Structure formats: structure tokens, C-alpha cells
Amino acid sequence: MAKLKDQNINQDALSKAAYSLFDFTKKEKSFLLIICILVSIAGIITPYTYAAMWFGFALAAYSAIANDSIQTIGTFIASNQKQKWYFLWLFMGLIFVGTVTFSWFYYNGDVSYQRLRVDGLDKAPESFVFLQIAAPIVLLVMTRLRMPVSTTFLLLNVFTYKAGTIIGVMQKSFIGYFVAFFLAIMVWYVLEKFVNNYLKGKPGKFWYPLQWVTSGSLWAVWIMQDAANIAVFLPRELNAWEFSAYTGFVFLGLGVLFYMKGDKIQGIVNEKTRVTDVRAATIVDFVYAIILFYFKAYSQMPMSTTWVFIGLLGGRELSIALAKSKKLKKRKARLVRAYRMASNDLIKAGIGLIVSLLLALIINEGIREEVFGYIF
Secondary structure, eight states: OOOOOOTTSOGGGSOHHHHHHHHHHHHTHHHHHHHHHHHHHHHHHTTSHHHHHHHHHHHHHHHHHHHHHHHHTHHHHHTTTTSOHHHHHHHHHHHHHHHHHHHHHHTTTOSSTTGGGSTTTOSOOSSOOHHHHHHHHHHHHHHHTTOOOOHIIIIITTTOOOHHHHHHHHHHHHHHHHHHHHHHHHHHHHHHHHHHHHSOSSOOTTHHHHHHHHHHHHHHHHHHHHHHHHHTTSOSSOOHHHHHHHHHHHHHHHHHHHHTTTOGGGHHHHTSTTTTSHHHHHHHHHHHHHHHHHHHHHOSSOOOHHHHHHHHHHHHHHHHHHHHOOSHHHHHHHHHHHHHHHHHHHHHHHHHHHHHHHHHHHHOHHHHHHHHHHHO
């Protein structure tokens, strides 16, 4: 059936990219209106430091969790679609409250598990510039476009006042990507035959509580790594009122996310091979949790969990393609599909990295001087 042309515009006269932009703006009128309102508020509120701090935090909290939901609770949502959304929300929400409460008590008001005490991020912002408040809005747009952008790069880089810290975060994140990619290849190549032979048919009832435990553990470890991305707008030591506001807002934001079943970004998880199967989701979460826990213990330097996650999924897809197809033609087709998925996710994450580096250069004079001094 031929695709109907839009009666209000000559599609043949536009380039493919231009029409895609037109189509996006047409479908996303309400979302773009909200973005315009948020940008306007950000411009008005930036000079008022205390108000800008909480407004930026609120945007960062929702945008970071909405984008990073694919990593930690994406497989959880995908494999529990028949469950009531509020059961899923309460389970993950209470884990969040417990995890950040421990950090707040143990580290004397710090909810980031000391990720914001590294050199270059240890000073809370005393004033804000417009682009710092706008960074979470950029993240919201990228999330709407289903781009797995690193919230660590996009949100932390605009507050980092030392180029060496940005380089350290990048190095740790890239190492995490390659570790996850090659570990996934090895793990799923071995598991694929086991999956084919023993994990057929309807999953046993024990898989569901096992997956909830595994997903909950992964969620807790992720919070230990990425709570810094949300708390970067706030004082490095929160008092009781600030901690309550921080925890309560994120808890309610999680409720909205579960109600919308992960929103647009959830499609990145759903398109992967067998990820809606509770058994496959459990294995993905278990391997991912081990990797994140290792890097948490490795150093206090923040890292991009997004890059680790896309490395894990990319390696998994490649491994399944290698192990599953015995015929050469089918194997080539599956390898091409796996390569396209992995490269597409990597390109989108790379775009987010470039945007974050440009913002960091524009905002921070000290970083500009360091970088230009090194180059010239």
C-alpha cells in the first residue's frame, strides 16, 4: 500500500532529513511546547541561585532517570509488562530511598557515594549560567529521540572545572564499554547453547522473584554510581530538609516513569533479542550489576553507566548472532543486524559526548584555558 503524502506540504521538494524534522515537530507539538516553556523558565530563573539550583535539580532528576531507565529498570519493565505499574514503582522506589539514605548517613550528608568528592567536582556551584540549567533540557530532547545519551557526560561535564576530571571520567567509561562488550561476548556465547537447550517454553515461577532480586540489586548499584548526576546541582552535604526534597522528588518521578512504562527510550531495550523473557532479563541484569559493582570499587571517579550498558547489549547481540546461526547466510544476516544495533547505539551515545564536551568548553573558562594551552 502506497504511503500517503501529507496534503499540507510538498514532500518531494524537501530532503529526507528536512521532512523527518517536520514530521517530528508535527507529532511532538505538546512535547516541544513543554520544552519551550522549560527553556523560558530556565532563562528567567538562572540569576536566582537558590531557585535555579532546585529547578536544575528537578530537571536533572527526571531527565537522567528517564534516559538511564533503559540500563537498570528497562529490562525489568520489559519482562514485567503484565504486572501493575505501581507494584514495580514501589519496589524500585523504596530501593532508591534506602540506597541514598545509607549514603546520606554514612558519608555525612553526601548522597553520591563520594562520586562528587573527586577533584574537579568537589565544589558545589555558587552561581549558575543558563547552559548549566539547560543541559537537562537537552537531555530530555535526546531522550525523546530515543538516544542513549550518557547523563554522566552531559550533566557532570558542565559543572567540572578541571579538564583532567573530564578525561578521567571518559577513560573510565571507555574502559567500562570495552570490558562490558567483550565480557558479554564470552558470557552469552557460552550461555546461548544452555539457553537453547534448557530455557525453552514457559519460565518457571522461581525466575520472577530471582529477577526482582537481581534487578533490585542492579538498581541499587546504579544509584551508587549515578546519583551524582542528579545531586551535582545541590550542596555536597545535604541537610535533612534538602535530603527529603531530593529523595521525595526522585521517588515521585520514578512513579511517573513506571506509569508511562519507560516512555520512548524503552524501545531501545524492547528491540533487543529475547529481552522481554524474564530469564534473559535476569541474566542481563546480573552481568551488568557485577560490572558496575567492580567499577564502583575500582575508584571514586564517576563513569558513564550508559556506555557500559550499550557495550553489554552490543556484545550480547553479537555473541547471540555468532552462536545461534549455523548456516553462513543466516549468520551473516544476524551479524549485520547486531553490528547495526551496536553501532547505532554507539553513534547516538557519541553525539551526547560531543554535546557535553562543547557545553563544558563554552561554560568553563578554566577548562578552555587548559585545553587551548595543551593544543597550542
